[in-house]
Amino acid sequence: MTKWVRFRADGAIGFGTIAHSDIAVHDGEMFGANTPTGRTLQLGDIELLAPCAPGKIIGLWNNFHALAAKLNQSIPPEPLYFLKATTSVAAHGAVVNRPASYDGKVVYEGELGIVIGKRASGISEAEAAAHIFGYTCVNDITAADILNRDPSFPQWARAKSFDGFGPFGPAIATGLDPATMSIRTLLNGAERQNYPVADMVFQPHKLVSLLSHDMTLEPGDLICCGTSVGVGVMKEAVNSVTIAIEGIGELHNEFRQAAKA
Numbered sequence: 599m600t601k602w603v604r605f606r607a608d609g610a611i612g613f614g615t616i617a618h619s620d621i622a623v624h625d626g627e628m629f630g631a632n633t634p635t636g637r638t639l640q641l642g643d644i645e646l647l648a649p650c651a652p653g654k655i656i657g658l659w660n661n662f663h664a665l666a667a668k669l670n671q672s673i674p675p676e677p678l679y680f681l682k683a684t685t686s687v688a689a690h691g692a693v694v695n696r697p698a699s700y701d702g703k704v705v706y707e708g709e710l711g712i713v714i715g716k717r718a719s720g721i722s723e724a725e726a727a728a729h730i731f732g733y734t735c736v737n738d739i740t741a742a743d744i745l746n747r748d749p750s751f752p753q754w755a756r757a758k759s760f761d762g763f764g765p766f767g768p769a770i771a772t773g774l775d776p777a778t779m780s781i782r783t784l785l786n787g788a789e790r791q792n793y794p795v796a797d798m799v800f801q802p803h804k805l806v807s808l809l810s811h812d813m814t815l816e817p818g819d820l821i822c823c824g825t826s827v828g829v830g831v832m833k834e835a836v837n838s839v840t841i842a843i844e845g846i847g848e849l850h851n852e853f854r855q856a857a858k859a
Contacts, residue, residue, distance in 0.1 A: 599845060601769035602628055602732065604651075605644040616641070616769060629715045629731060629817035648689045649734060649770045650713060652820040655682040656809060657738055657758060661799045661824030668827055677800050677808050680754035682738070682822070686764035690849050694739065694762035696856045702743030704832050704853065707825040708783030708791045708841040711736040712802050713770045718815040726803035729815065732772035733779070733802075735841040735849035736822045739763040742831070766820060771846040776802045783828065784840040791828035798823060 603621060604613045614623040614634070619641040626632030628650065659678040660671050688694055696704060715731025738758065745757040758764075776795050783791035795801075800808065805823065809815060832839070832853045841849040 599771060599773040601771050601847065602649060603767075603769045604628070604647045604649050605639070606647055607639060607644040611647065614639075646690055646768060648687050648765075649767045650818045650820070652684055652687070652713075652818050653816050654813075655684060655686070655764060655820045655822065656680075657682050657754075657822040658800070658805070658824030659754075661805075662793065662797050662826035663799060664793060664797055665826045666799070673799055677805060679809070680758065682755065682764055683759035684764075685761060686739075686759045688762045688765040688851065690765070690768035691851065692762065692765060693852045693854060694765065695854050697741070697760045698856060700741050700744065700760070701856075702741060705740050705742050705829050706783060706785060706790075706832060706837075706839050706853075707738040707740060707829050708781050709736040709738050709825050710734075710776065710779060710781055710795055710802075710823045710843060711766050712806065712821040712823065714806070714815045714819040714821070715817055717817065718806060718810040721807055721810045723803050723807040726806040726810075729810075730802065730806060731817070732770040733774055733776055733843070733846055734766050734770045734820075735768075735781075735843050735846055736764075736766045736820075737783075737839055737841050737849060737851060738822050738825065739765070739853070765849060765851045766822075767849055768847050774845045779843055779845065781826075782840075782842040784838075784842065785830065785832065786834060786838050790830055791826065793826035793828070795823075797826065
């Protein structure tokens with residue numbers, strides 16, 4: 599297993615592999631040919647960025663059996679998904695502020711993220727593994743009151759795309775079997791979600807294959823696999839949220855409410 603990170607050091611953006619607090623810097627392209635430079639940086643000496651810059655972010659709805667049962671939703675015959683603005687991306691450790699234009703409920707959604715490593719168009723499920731670079735932790739933050747505010751048009755993109763509403767990271771882990779993973783979400787230190795990837799309606803390889811028949815997936819694209827039971831509102835003035843997936847790591851962020859006049 600290897601964990602890949604992206605960082606800023608001395609004003610330049612770089613990438614490499616991380617073990618504990620040591621980053622082995624690489625040259626080349628994360629999703630192409632690359633080689634270690636022999637240079638090592640300490641985590642405390644760099645600014646950790648989101649581990650890649652997605653060209654598009656795809657988010658799944660109703661992709662877990664347990665949540666479908668709780669909401670009395672039927673199991674979809676094909677993936678139900680939306681697109682999330684790339685300007686929503688936030689890094690591990692970033693502070694996410696409530697949008698000034700929105701005063702409704704904001705919820706956390708702990709999810710597994712799939713990062714594409716090789717261009718995929720019309721591929722089979724058996725071919726999908728070769729096109730997946732690795733997996734990451736995602737918090738698909740949502741402005742819940744916007745989503746169905748207009749009964750004529752569900753506003754998925756708007757509800758999901760405020761600046762900072764797409765934290766993911768801290769790393770992209772390769773060489774993992776997603777079927778063995780569980781996703782945990784902690785809000786202000788209390789566990790709110792703990793659910794297995796095995797409960798997913800469309801497992802990662804199947805999902806990548808199906809999506810690739812709708813649109814070409816490019817290296818760096820991020821697929822947020824959807825969430826399960828335990829989603830909740832962030833109510834405190836400062837909300838500490840951790841998305842933890844064994845083998846990948848822990849994504850930490852704060853969500854802060856707007857100061858009252």
